[in-house]
Amino acid sequence: MIRADAFLVALFIVLAASSALGVISSQHEARKLRNALEHEQNRAQGLDVEWGRLQLEQSTLIAHRRVEGIAHDRLGMTPPRAGQILVLEATP
Amino acid sequence: MSRAPKAVTFNHNPLLQRLLPQWRARVVLLVLLVGMGVLVGRSIYLQGVHNEFLQAKGEMRYARVLEVPATRGKIADRNGNLLAVSTPVNSIWAIPSDARQITPGQARQLAQLLGMNVRELNARIAAGRDFVFLKRQVPPELAQKVAALNLPGIHQQNEYRRYYPSGEVMSHMLGFTSVEDRGQEGIELTFERMLAGQAGSRRVIKDRRGQVVEDVESIRPPRDGADVTLAMDAKIQYLAYTALNEAMRQHRAKAGSIVVLDAHTGEVLALVNAPTFNPNDRSHLTGAQLRNRVFTDTFEPGSIMKPFVAAMALESGKFRASTAIDTSSGHFNFAGHTIHDTHPYRTLTVAEVIQKSSNIGAAKMALEFKPEQMWAFYDRLGFGAPLELGFPGEARGNLRPAREWKPIEQATMSYGHGVSVTLIQIARAYLAFARDGELLPLSLTRVDEPPQGVRVFSPRVAREVRQMMETVVNPGGTATRAQVAGYRVAGKTGTANKIEGGRYVNKYVSSFVGIAPVSNPRLVVAVSIDEPSADQHFGGTVAAPVFARVAEGALRALGIAPDAPLAPLQLTAMAHGGEQ
Numbered sequence: 001m002i003r004a005d006a007f008l009v010a011l012f013i014v015l016a017a018s019s020a021l022g023v024i025s026s027q028h029e030a031r032k033l034r035n036a037l038e039h040e041q042n043r044a045q046g047l048d049v050e051w052g053r054l055q056l057e058q059s060t061l062i063a064h065r066r067v068e069g070i071a072h073d074r075l076g077m078t079p080p081r082a083g084q085i086l087v088l089e090a091t092p
Numbered sequence: 093m094s095r096a097p098k099a100v101t102f103n104h105n106p107l108l109q110r111l112l113p114q115w116r117a118r119v120v121l122l123v124l125l126v127g128m129g130v131l132v133g134r135s136i137y138l139q140g141v142h143n144e145f146l147q148a149k150g151e152m153r154y155a156r157v158l159e160v161p162a163t164r165g166k167i168a169d170r171n172g173n174l175l176a177v178s179t180p181v182n183s184i185w186a187i188p189s190d191a192r193q194i195t196p197g198q199a200r201q202l203a204q205l206l207g208m209n210v211r212e213l214n215a216r217i218a219a220g221r222d223f224v225f226l227k228r229q230v231p232p233e234l235a236q237k238v239a240a241l242n243l244p245g246i247h248q249q250n251e252y253r254r255y256y257p258s259g260e261v262m263s264h265m266l267g268f269t270s271v272e273d274r275g276q277e278g279i280e281l282t283f284e285r286m287l288a289g290q291a292g293s294r295r296v297i298k299d300r301r302g303q304v305v306e307d308v309e310s311i312r313p314p315r316d317g318a319d320v321t322l323a324m325d326a327k328i329q330y331l332a333y334t335a336l337n338e339a340m341r342q343h344r345a346k347a348g349s350i351v352v353l354d355a356h357t358g359e360v361l362a363l364v365n366a367p368t369f370n371p372n373d374r375s376h377l378t379g380a381q382l383r384n385r386v387f388t389d390t391f392e393p394g395s396i397m398k399p400f401v402a403a404m405a406l407e408s409g410k411f412r413a414s415t416a417i418d419t420s421s422g423h424f425n426f427a428g429h430t431i432h433d434t435h436p437y438r439t440l441t442v443a444e445v446i447q448k449s450s451n452i453g454a455a456k457m458a459l460e461f462k463p464e465q466m467w468a469f470y471d472r473l474g475f476g477a478p479l480e481l482g483f484p485g486e487a488r489g490n491l492r493p494a495r496e497w498k499p500i501e502q503a504t505m506s507y508g509h510g511v512s513v514t515l516i517q518i519a520r521a522y523l524a525f526a527r528d529g530e531l532l533p534l535s536l537t538r539v540d541e542p543p544q545g546v547r548v549f550s551p552r553v554a555r556e557v558r559q560m561m562e563t564v565v566n567p568g569g570t571a572t573r574a575q576v577a578g579y580r581v582a583g584k585t586g587t588a589n590k591i592e593g594g595r596y597v598n599k600y601v602s603s604f605v606g607i608a609p610v611s612n613p614r615l616v617v618a619v620s621i622d623e624p625s626a627d628q629h630f631g632g633t634v635a636a637p638v639f640a641r642v643a644e645g646a647l648r649a650l651g652i653a654p655d656a657p658l659a660p661l662q663l664t665a666m667a668h669g670g671e672q
Contacts, residue, residue, distance in 0.1 A: 031305040038304045047230075052163075052179050053546040059257035062328035079645070081577065087653045 111498040147430035154297050155308060162289030164252060165317030167266060167280075169326040170538045178252040178268055178273065182235035183228040190245025191217045198243055205238055206230065217245075218236070228271055229253045254280075256371040258326065261333045264384040265324060265363045265536075266370040267484075278384065279320065279536065282482040285502040289317035295538055321538045325357030328352055332362040336619075339638045340366045343624035349385045350638065352646060353616040355607070356540045358523065358532030359616075361646070363516075365381050387486045390512040391601045391620065394588030395631070397508035398454045399525065399557050402446055404469045405457040406553045413443045413556050417453045424452040427433075427500040431455055446560040447569045449585060451507045458506030459499070466502060467494035472548045473521040474531065475513055481536055489513040508588060515603075519618035522605050525561065527581075529554040558582050562610050565636075571604060573635035576644045578654035580610035583639060585631030590623070604635035609642045612657040617642050 060066075071077040138146065167176035184206065194202070194217070203210040206227045216224050228251070230238075235248055254269045256262075267278020275284035292314030297306040332350040340348050343381040345366075352362035383389065405411040422436025433450050445453030458466060470476070474490025490512040498504075504510045516534070524531050530545035561582035565574040571585045583606030589596040601621040607613045619635040619642070628634055 031299075033308065034305055049180050052177055055174055056177045056179060056255055056257060059177070062173070063261075064260055064327060065259075065261065068330075079648075083577070085578070085648070085654075089653075 104530050124494065133314045138522050154299070155295060156298050157293055157311065158304075160292040160294060160314040161250060161252075162291045162314040162316045164254070164269070165319045167286040167287070167320050167322060169322050169324050169329075170326065170361075172321070173326045175258055175262060175322070175324075175326070176254055176256050178254050179442055180232060181229040181251055181253040182232060182248045183248050183251050184226045184230060184235065184238055185249060186217055186224050186226055187245045187247070187533040188217050188219055188224060191243070193244045194246075195314045198241065201241060202226075202243060202246070205234060205241075207223075234636040258330075259372060260368045260370045260568060261364075262324070262326075262329055263320070263368050263371045264365045264386070265329070266371065268374065277382070277484060279322065279451075281364055282536070283320050286320060287317045290315040291392065296479055323354070323357075323361060323535050323538050324363070325361045325646075325649065327649045328642070328646045329362040329364065331649070332364045332642050333368075334368050335638050335641040335645075336364050338620060338641075339634065343621060343628065343634050344622045345625065345634075346623040347380070347385060347389075348619075348621045349381075349389075349515050350620075350621040350642060351386050351515055351616075352616045352642065353519050353618075354522060355523060355526035355535065355613045355616055358433060358520075358534045359539050360534055360536055362642075384483065384485070385622075386515045386622075387481075387483045388514070390487045390489050390514050391622075392511065392512050392588045392591065393508040393518055394586035394601070394603065395449045395451075395454075395504065396447055396518060396586035396603050396605050397511070397585050398449065399561055399584050400437075400469070400473060401454050401458050401506045403525075403549050403553050404461065404466065405442060406556055407549045408461070409462055411442050411457060413560065415440050416441050416583045417445060417451050417456050419445075419452045419456075422452070422549050424455065425492055426459075426503055427454070427498070429500050431503060433575065443560045443563060446557070446584065449564075449570050454506040455503035456503055461501050463494035466505070467491070467497075469548075470505075470511070471529075472546075473524065474517055475511065475521065479516060479534060481534060483536075487514050489517055508586060515618050515620050518605055522607065522616045522618065524548050525554050525558050526607045526616050527554070558607065558610060558613075561607065570630075571632040571636035573632060574604060574606055574640050574643075576608060576640050576647065579608055579643070579647055579652075580641060580656045581606055581608040581640075582610050583607060583636070585636060586620075587629060587631045601631040602629055602631040602634035604631050604639045606636075606639045606643060608647060609652060614650065614652055615646055616644060617646070 146358050164178045166174055166178075168174050189261045199213060199217075200210055203213045206213070208227065213226065214228060226246070238246070238247060242541060247533075251271075252273050254273065256266060256268070262542045263278075265278055267280040267282075268276055269280050270276050273288075273473065275281035280287065290312075292310070294310045294314045295308040297308060298302045332352060336348050336350050339345065347642055348366045350362065350364050351360065353359065354361050363384075363386050365383065367381045369377055402411075406413065416439045419433060419437050419440050421438050422433045424431040431451050433448075435448060435450075437444075437448065437450065440448060440450055440453050442453070442457070444450070445457070445539055476489050478486045478488040480486070492511075501510045520531065520534055527545060528551035529549045530547050532545045533543050535543075559582075561584055562580060563569050564584055565571050565581055574581060574583050583604055586601070586603035588601045588603070590599040590601060591597070592599070601620055601622050603618070605616070605618045608615050608617070617639050619638045621634050621638070624634045
């Protein structure tokens with residue numbers, strides 16, 4: 001009887017200790033993952049910011065005033081006159 | 093078996109037999125009890141009374157509340173071109189009491205980075221306040237350099253700055269935001285609730301190195317602002333902008349405005365005012381530049397009101413397009429006043445009254461109606477009432493109640509004097525001609541399903557008046573310069589004297605409102621030029637060419653097929669083009 005009791009006590013001590021260690025390691029793992037997530041979120045935000053900047057740059061580059069200036073001054077283009085436009089009727 | 097004597101008990105102790113005085117035991121007991129009482133009291137104090145303070149202190153070592161920023165929504169035109177975008181910037185601020193430790197050399201470095209005068213920088217730091225902005229909204233790269241200096245008492249804060257890539261081309265339409273990223277004018281103000289994001293916050297635990305290791309709770313999730321898609325077409329807007337500025341320069345005008353409406357949907361495709369401003373640099377802003385004249389300025393419309401009188405006359409059945417009206421050779425005496433025509437004619441038909449823009453003809457038509465009838469007609473067209481699009485400072489115009497009208501006023505109102513309107517009201521009223529008698533609510537944002545219209549007169553009348561307005565731009569009309577090659581267009585000129593101090597003066601508002609193409613109207617373009625002071629001031633010479641330029645470009649931008657045969661000259665040009 002006494003031997004059986006001692007065995008159970010020992011078993012529970014081992015179980016409790018290993019579960020405690022498990023808590024510690026999973027907590028550590030969770031923090032590591034959280035840290036990685038945080039890192040990725042920051043990166044995502046940074047990319048978002050860069051995307052916004054690129055969009056801004058794009059819309060600055062395609063601004064009508066700029067495009068017209070280049071077309072007119074550098075490429076010597078003019079808008080077509082009415083007689084130079086052919087309208088094709090699309091038949092469905 | 094004998095054992096030890098029974099008299100010896102376990103508790104036999106020779107020391108006890110010495111009988112120590114009772115009080116000593118009591119004293120020890122008392123000391124222990126008091127000690128325990130103190131401990132219990134202290135622990136109650138710490139755990140109960142002082143608990144919150146200590147918990148907060150403890151949390152301060154590792155828990156942080158982080159602000160989660162939200163971005164303001166973007167504004168795009170109908171084709172998705174971005175017109176207003178927020179990008180992150182940093183503001184540099186200082187705690188003056190800490191910043192006093194900065195050495196002169198460091199201050200020079202900082203001033204150089206921020207592009208400030210060292211003396212100015214020192215003056216700011218010397219201020220007696222707890223908090224002072226050194227420079228707001230610096231680019232992130234520069235902010236990083238400032239952070240790298242690692243100066244005491246100098247801090248940064250993340251903010252957003254709004255950029256408008258199209259600059260002054262659409263400044264009145266878009267408006268702008270304050271340095272706190274709140275809408276101040278235009279669309280930015282009208283759609284503030286949609287555009288504005290709401291920053292969130294969350295509580296986290298940080299480790300020794302300042303890295304977040306655990307999310308405790310999300311106090312408030314951030315909500316990014318929604319994007320707004322405008323009805324505006326950036327291409328047409330740019331066309332209108334260049335055409336207006338060209339006209340302003342050519343006619344040395346004080347101000348001017350153009351509105352372009354889509355007749356199918358009631359969308360505002362373009363809206364420009366001059367003078368204008370650059371929304372990205374508002375350091376030298378004047379009130380005149382800020383005015384969104386299309387909405388805020390009322391003017392006496394003049395002859396552009398005449399087509400409505402013609403429509404009213406035709407709708408009643410009292411007149412037909414061919415009904416002749418005695419126009420008294422240019423002088424009509426009525427109720428003690430004389431009404432003049434610029435070009436005198438003996439008689440004109442209703443159609444010719446519109447084509448030649450006869451004041452007398454319009455007045456004689458109007459006088460066939462009771463003031464109440466005419467008022468009701470103008471009222472149904474939306475005059476005298478704001479459109480309520482939510483634009484700041486919108487004017488309602490002035491249409492006085494019919495019972496206050498004197499007969500001469502009713503006559504002058506037929507040719508647009510004694511009544512005042514905004515350009516957007518006029519443009520909307522012309523939708524009735526473009527849409528076969530129906531008015532639509534206007535929209536600043538893109539419309540995918542056209543709204544239900546309100547009928548103000550019959551399709552037959554709308555088409556007849558449209559035909560009359562087409563004669564205005566044809567030879568013999570007042571606005572031949574409104575013609576657009578390849579398209580049938582219709583419109584009406586206006587040249588109204590301005591009122592200053594209650595009297596009409598020799599200053600004019602030249603206007604033109606047109607519809608294109610006539611066979612299946614798609615556009616309504618309204619142009620007004622305020623005080624053209626070069627040699628011309630007639631709507632037909634000042635405003636009509638602007639209309640032609642805008643309409644031509646806009647029709648092409650929208651890909652609308654021409655509905656008029658080309659003139660012979662243009663055909664030859666085409667043949668030559670074909671040979672090449």
